[in-house]
Amino acid sequence: MPSLGAEMERGRLVEWRVRPGGRVRRGDIIAEVETDKGLIDVEVFASGVVERILIEPGNMVAVGTPLAVIREEEAATGVTGTSLPPGQAAPQPERTPAQPTIAAWAPRVSPLARRRARELGIDASTLRGSGADGAVTVADVERAAIVPAEPATGATLEPPAVRMRRVIGAAMLRSKREIPHFYLSTTIDLGPALSWLAAANATRDVSRRLLPGALLLKAVALGLREVPELNARWEEGAVRQLADIHLGVAISLRGGGLVAPAIHHADRLDLEALMAAVKDLVERARAGSLRSSELSDGTITVTSLGDRGVDTVLPIIFPPQAAMVGFGRVVERPWVVEGSVVARPVVHASLAADHRVSDGHRAARFLAGVEARLRQPESL
Amino acid sequence: LLADERVFLIGEDVGKYGGAYACSAGLLEEFGPERIRDTPLSESAFVGAGIGAALAGMRPIVEVMTVNFSLLALDQVVNNAAALRHMSGGQFAIPLVVRMATGAGRQLAAQHSHSLENWYAHVPGIKVLAPARVQDARDMLLAGLEDPDPVFIFEHQGLYASEGELDDDAPPAAPWRAVVRRAGRHVTLIAYGGSLPKALAAAEQLSAEGIDAEVLDLRCLRPLDKASLVASVARTHRAVVVDEGWRAGSLAAEVSALLMEGAFYDLDAPVQRVCSEEVPIPYARHLEEAALPQPEKIVGVVRQIVPPRG
Numbered sequence: 249m250p251s252l253g254a255e256m257e258r259g260r261l262v263e264w265r266v267r268p269g270g271r272v273r274r275g276d277i278i279a280e281v282e283t284d285k286g287l288i289d290v291e292v293f294a295s296g297v298v299e300r301i302l303i304e305p306g307n308m309v310a311v312g313t314p315l316a317v318i319r320e321e322e323a324a325t326g327v328t329g330t331s332l333p334p335g336q337a338a339p340q341p342e343r344t345p346a347q348p349t350i351a352a353w354a355p356r357v358s359p360l361a362r363r364r365a366r367e368l369g370i371d372a373s374t375l376r377g378s379g380a381d382g383a384v385t386v387a388d389v390e391r392a393a394i395v396p397a398e399p400a401t402g403a404t405l406e407p408p409a410v411r412m413r414r415v416i417g418a419a420m421l422r423s424k425r426e427i428p429h430f431y432l433s434t435t436i437d438l439g440p441a442l443s444w445l446a447a448a449n450a451t452r453d454v455s456r457r458l459l460p461g462a463l464l465l466k467a468v469a470l471g472l473r474e475v476p477e478l479n480a481r482w483e484e485g486a487v488r489q490l491a492d493i494h495l496g497v498a499i500s501l502r503g504g505g506l507v508a509p510a511i512h513h514a515d516r517l518d519l520e521a522l523m524a525a526v527k528d529l530v531e532r533a534r535a536g537s538l539r540s541s542e543l544s545d546g547t548i549t550v551t552s553l554g555d556r557g558v559d560t561v562l563p564i565i566f567p568p569q570a571a572m573v574g575f576g577r578v579v580e581r582p583w584v585v586e587g588s589v590v591a592r593p594v595v596h597a598s599l600a601a602d603h604r605v606s607d608g609h610r611a612a613r614f615l616a617g618v619e620a621r622l623r624q625p626e627s628l
Numbered sequence: 629l630l631a632d633e634r635v636f637l638i639g640e641d642v643g644k645y646g647g648a649y650a651c652s653a654g655l656l657e658e659f660g661p662e663r664i665r666d667t668p669l670s671e672s673a674f675v676g677a678g679i680g681a682a683l684a685g686m687r688p689i690v691e692v693m694t695v696n697f698s699l700l701a702l703d704q705v706v707n708n709a710a711a712l713r714h715m716s717g718g719q720f721a722i723p724l725v726v727r728m729a730t731g732a733g734r735q736l737a738a739q740h741s742h743s744l745e746n747w748y749a750h751v752p753g754i755k756v757l758a759p760a761r762v763q764d765a766r767d768m769l770l771a772g773l774e775d776p777d778p779v780f781i782f783e784h785q786g787l788y789a790s791e792g793e794l795d796d797d798a799p800p801a802a803p804w805r806a807v808v809r810r811a812g813r814h815v816t817l818i819a820y821g822g823s824l825p826k827a828l829a830a831a832e833q834l835s836a837e838g839i840d841a842e843v844l845d846l847r848c849l850r851p852l853d854k855a856s857l858v859a860s861v862a863r864t865h866r867a868v869v870v871d872e873g874w875r876a877g878s879l880a881a882e883v884s885a886l887l888m889e890g891a892f893y894d895l896d897a898p899v900q901r902v903c904s905e906e907v908p909i910p911y912a913r914h915l916e917e918a919a920l921p922q923p924e925k926i927v928g929v930v931r932q933i934v935p936p937r938g
Contacts, residue, residue: 360865360896379897380932386865386896387935 249303250290251311252283252543255418259283260308261315270298272318277539279315284408284415285507286536288543296320307394312369356383368393412505423567427482431562432611433598436619437585438578442593444625460578461552462523464595466628467621468550468573469493469515475614477606478571479547487570487605496546496566497526499533508566509538510546519628554578560596570605573618574598629659632687635773636663638674639691648693649729649788675701675726679709679778682724687773692728695744695782702747709778710753724779725772730758731784731822731872732920738908741916743872745782745821746879749850754778756850757803760824762792764847770800782849784822784872804848806856812842814934815866818857818883820846823870823921830926838937839930849879857883858890865896866933870921875903897933902926 249259260282272278277289278298296318303315355373357365361384365372368389375392377384423429441463449457472479472493481488495514500506509532511517511525532538549566554577561574576596583592597618601611621627629635637652643666646653656664667674671692678690692698698705705726712720732741749756757772757779759765765783772779809824810831819827824845831841844860846852861867867887871880880901887899905919 358896359893363893378935383897385935 249281249309249311249313249315250540250544252281252285252288252540253415253419255415255422256283256285256311258308258310259288261303261305262287263305264301266298266316268298268301272296272298275541281540284411285505285543286408286538288538288540290315290540292318294318294320303394309394310369313393314367356381358383358385361386361389365389409504412501412503416505419567420564423564427565427567428603429565429600430603430608430611431598431600432608432615433560433562433596434615434619435581435594436597436622437583437592437594438622439583439592441622441625442578456520458519458523461526462519463622463625463628464552464575464597465495465497465511465514465526465550466517466519466522467618468548469495470621470628471614471618472548473515474617475610477610478601478614480570480605481547481568482570482602482604483568490547492547494545494547496549496569497529498549498551499530502534507533507538507543508546508549508551509533509542512541512545548572550575554595560598562598563600565600565602570602571611571614572600574600629655629663632773634685634687635689636665636681636686637689637691638665638667638678640667640669640674640693642666642691647691649783649785651691651727651788671697671699671701672704676704676708678724678726679704679712679722682722682778683712683720687723688725689769689773690724690726692726694740694785695728695730696739696742698726698728699744705748705754705778705780706751710751713777714753721776722778723773723776725769725781726778727769727781727783729785729788730782731786732904732909732916733786733822735911735913735916736785737911741909743822743874743904745780745849746871746873746877746882748780748782749852749879749882751850754780754850755804755848756780756782757848758782758784758821758846759803760784760787760819760821760845760847762790762794763798764803766794766796767798767801768803768847771803774800782821786822787825790825804851804853806844806846806848806853808842808856808860809845810841810843812840812864814840814864814937815868815930816842816844816857816860816864817868817870817926817930818844818846818860818880819870820849821872823872826921826923827870827926829923830930833923833927834930837931839934841930846883852883852886854886854890857886858894861887861891862894865894866930867891867895868900868902868926868929868933870902870926872904872921874906875901876906878903900929900933902929 262282263280266272266278272292273295276292278292279290281288281290299317299319301316303309356377357372361372364386370389370392372384372389375384375388378388379385445458479490479493492513493515494510494512496508496510498506498508509529548569549572551561551563552575553561554575557577559576561576563572563574565572578593578595580591581594582589599611599615641648642652643656643664675690678688681688709722709724712722730745731743745756757768759768768781772781817827817831827843831843834841842860842864869880869883871878873879880903884899902921902925907919909919910916
């Protein structure tokens with residue numbers, strides 16, 4: 249069960265799109281999972297043959313629980329890989345159950361149950377055994393792996409919107425509690441960019457017209473290339489620099505709440521492709537058919553609240569990312585150009601960054617880089 | 629006998645009497661006293677004669693009336709038959725087949741009812757087979773005659789009256805591998821020879837309770853087919869070994885140890901053994917029945933390690 253957000257604890261397997269014996273290639277959609285953020289298509293991270301399905305549809309399982317065993321094609325020895333996404337091969341530290349200390353009384357756990365418990369990340373010593381002499385058997389372990397479905401009746405049933413608020417709340421609380429944020433902001437003259445855009449759109453069909461948002465996203469992606477330090481994660485007390493730039497885009501949902509799916513390799517997309525990617529993401533986010541990698545791969549997130557009429561956004565970083573960029577509305581303001589006050593379209597760009605990962609000096613260079621890109625729109 | 633004139637049969641009462649279990653009835657008339665030879669009551673002498681004949685290029689089949697009496701020939705078996713190839717640096721081969729009856733169940737009392745095939749399965753240099761089916765009895769005899777080394781075939785006395793289809797034209801099959809007689813998912817019942825019908829009967833009873841037992845016929849007791857044992861338990865995760873030998877130091881113990889070594893991380897319950905009680909096998913019917921593995925005992929042990937099925 250992939251983690252589709254830092255605060256996701258569990259997900260319900262809705263449907264398998266593969267069968268045992270089926271061949272899968274990295275990136276194929278193999279299952280559909282229901283999370284607090286809606287239905288998500290799970291992509292497989294490895295190529296090989298589906299050897300066994302471990303979790304049947306309808307079951308709610310904890311993040312990190314193997315869903316299936318895939319025999320990787322290279323592994324001639326039959327060594328099995330399990331469906332943990334790369335980077336999450338090990339359970340998240342805070343989820344690792346405390347190792348039981350060796351006590352005078354040791355629980356009876358069958359060898360197979362022990363092996364299975366390790367695969368599933370379950371502490372078998374805490375289970376009630378149903379085997380002979382109270383021994384924990386593999387059936388007990390597999391029962392424990394399946395988090396009981398929320399009761400169909402009763403007061404504890406949460407509407408999706410309530411669940412989503414709880415998840416967002418947990419992520420934001422964690423971010424504010426753990427990430428030492430610092431903020432920088434600047435006002436960017438969008439005059440050159442919007443002029444260039446108007447000229448570029450003049451030759452395009454209505455359907456292919458570019459919006460200013462695409463320029464902003466591309467400028468952020470290219471800015472990260474220049475200051476890759478911010479394209480990073482804070483993991484286990486150290487900075488992990490990320491090679492690829494996957495731009496998360498905050499999208500508000502009609503039922504309340506938001507998601508921030510990622511546009512993969514946004515720095516390599518031209519403006520038209522970027523526009524198409526955003527449009528596609530918004531549609532799918534609202535239809536509830538995002539892919540798992542889109543929810544987990546973002547390396548920085550951009551939020552834009554200009555439509556809502558605010559000048560400035562001071563965002564909270566989306567863990568485990570290290571930075572977030574906010575754009576306010578594009579509005580005409582008095583602006584000094586070559587000694588004269590003129591009306592120019594400007595936007596407030598702000599940056600929230602993790603001070604463990606970077607410092608103000610570098611972060612300022614990033615923001616200045618974004619501004620420089622927007623002054624030379626042809627470079628986008 | 630028909631196919632190879634080097635083959636001859638030797639043993640107590642194999643000629644005029646036709647064999648204690650009538651295995652050689654009519655053979656004396658057909659093949660004559662040179663090839664169907666009655667012997668004095670000396671197991672050491674006629675097993676030794678068989679070893680000598682095999683060394684000299686013959687293909688003897690030695691019938692020992694029961695495993696109980698074969699102990700008199702153990703010196704010939706262990707010190708000569710099993711050792712000479714090794715001691716001669718491979719110069720001497722002993723292509724010998726020894727057949728004998730084993731097992732209890734016919735009220736023949738302690739001196740005629742023991743299952744000592746495990747003693748032979750302990751000895752390197754010989755091979756040990758145990759047929760549970762008519763076809764295997766025939767195939768094992770052929771395989772034994774073709775083998776360049778001594779092969780011991782243990783025929784459970786309770787099976788001599790069993791009937792079955794025999795393909796007498798079948799090519800010589802190699803009966804060295806265990807075979808799944810009944811496929812199942814929840815537990816593997818491992819048996820051989822006279823215990824196989826009991827294991828199958830137990831599996832039948834268990835199926836009524838929703839427990840799907842696999843039954844594995846070992847067939848070859850030395851060398852044991854570890855791969856098939858491990859493969860079956862890797863599927864079922866539980867094993868019960870049924871063995872008419874006494875429990876302590878039994879073949880069942882060896883099978884359990886192999887499973888522990890080869891399938892430990894696939895086991896969901898301790899390997900169980902259903903063996904004979906540790907007494908000389910009694911004469912009285914009810915006591916004899918109580919001393920031996922029975923389908924009800926197997927079912928009881930399986931119930932302990934397989935959770936009830938809805």
